[in-house]
Amino acid sequence: MQSRNGLPGGSGGGPESSVEWDPWYDALASGWGELDGTGAPAFVAPSVDRGDGVRSGGAVDIYREVQRSAAFQEVRGRYRRFVVPGVAVFFTWYVSYVVTATTAPELMARPVAGAVNVAMLAGLGQFLTTFLFTWAYVRHARLRRDRAALDLRWDTQELTRGVRGAER
């Protein structure tokens, strides 16, 4: 703790709060007071930033607030609705490929065209699906997630900067 910084409260005279002072950022209270919705400034405990992600007080409330926000829930939902089925599908497809190859080589040896057999098609199919899944994931992230996540990032950083100076 290098200084005690009285943050200007949103609607007059909140408890004087102290945050770690960081010369890179002004401890501006841009919008943080509105967060808890009651009009009163959020309680800001002395921030103990050990430089490793451990902190307390207002920043924590902000993260919980953001976590509950509809915008964040939407980003998280979009991410999970894509990733969970995606992982389930490619993992099942890979495991069934390995298990079939080790337990049913006769099935895999069945010829398809020329020297190409089921095993060769399945193996090259694994390569192909890996490329397709990569493409689909990147496209989904770019179109459905990036913009909203970036907005949330700036908003959250704006808020946390207000209560406790710099991240580190």
Place this chain on the structure above:
Amino acid sequence: MTGNHQTLALLLFSAFVAVTLGITTWVSRNRRGSAEEFYAGGRLFSPMENGFAIAGDYMSAASFLGISGLIALFGYDGLLYSVGFLVAWLVVLFLVAELVRNCGRFTLADVVASRMSERPVRIAVGTSSVTVSVLYLVAQMVGAGTLVALLLGGTGEAARAWTVIGVGALMVVYVSLGGMRATTWIQIVKAVLLMAGAITLTVLVLMRFHGDFNHLLRTAAERSGHGNAFLAPGLKYGGDWSARLDFISLGLALVLGTAGLPHILSRFYTVPTARAARRSVVWSIGLIGGFYLMTIVLGFGAAAIVGPDAVRRSNAAGNTAVPLLALDLGGGPGSTGGAVLFAVVAAVAFATILAVVAGITLASSASVAHDLYASLRRRRGKPRSEVAVARAAAVGTGAVAIGVGLLARDLNVAFLVGLAFAVAASANLPVLLYSLFWRRFTTRGAVWAVYGGLVPAVALVLLSPVVSGSPESLFPGVDFQYFPLENPGLVSIPLGFLAGWLGTVVSAGEPDEARHAETEVRSLTGAGAV
């Protein structure tokens, strides 16, 4: 083997060493050693650069020479192996890369420790990361000794010992002087060389068969003496039930282990944002996938052109299949073209080893300095600069790797890479996924998840046929083999997840909701990412 291509190969080796040392001095000029600089190269690499570096970090000599050798000897079963190495990247892309970039700073432990009580978690994750790194490193060092001796014809003890010492010394110099920046550039150069070498050979093989892949497969099958069985699974991993289960175990370890390899995870911190981390994974998937597709052509090409018998005569494990193929494609033994291509392949293999060991040494020194030293040092001891500790840790890691590499140089250590993946999948992946996705996960759960995966994985290997009880074991004379599989993944990976769950449900305290909120918000939005 004539002296011709040996001289040329030595010249190319020396050129590569000179270039990499030049890179190391060039990038480390005028730079003060901040932790950001040493561990993450200033975080300013572009996605393409990082993608090449990831590919360079990941594709070891085991991939280049080992997998194509396996295909040359056993046909389809070698391909089965490479599929696991590639599909693993989907796990990294979907679940790990962006989130880890968003909530960590330098190591895997950073991600976990941001939610948990710092000390026990850092010690646990640091220990398992160092274990994975050392296993992987020893495999590479012993492989380097064997390989260089093999390629240069000097199979004498002295040549191998000096190779191990030389590789160890070089990697220590790269890492301790150049940090992440030098390591990254070496990996990029290596990835370019490796891809160029593989493309050249693939094109030459396909030209030999007039672009007819079908004809290539048929010739390989005929030449192998196995007929169509060569093109189907079963020649290597199709024995009794324990052999089959062993391969399933290895397959699981490969596909889940990559996302827990410390030297791969630390690469995501070298780019500025999560989006850049994602794009670097896309680059690396393209490069790695393309490379493994080429190893299929090279492997079947070696079987068709050189023939499995000639390959087996040169090296029983098939590691010389690609160099022999290069010799033949260049015009055969004694020709200039053959000598040049052979020397190029040998130099690329050497570059491959150096780039991979440098990446692992760096990751290991980061775990020692940033996780273990920071947690274990005495509080009243005088504080040292973390980078100084990391440099010392790189020297220490190098010394250990050289020592173990020398002791183990006559042992069959092929299982070590599979084991490193199994430990990464059992000890690192559960704790990482739980921290990122499970709201109720606790400190006790984290510590249990790490040790609950690490201890069974190592213990099962000690009780497995790779250590005792069979003629190919490390200690063939004794028999304390109680576990039938060579790779412990099938048992230890579920145990790691189970232990993490159990530790969490028996935790006394409530999980810290606030810090979970912070981890979740930061991991998905990048808020507050460094």
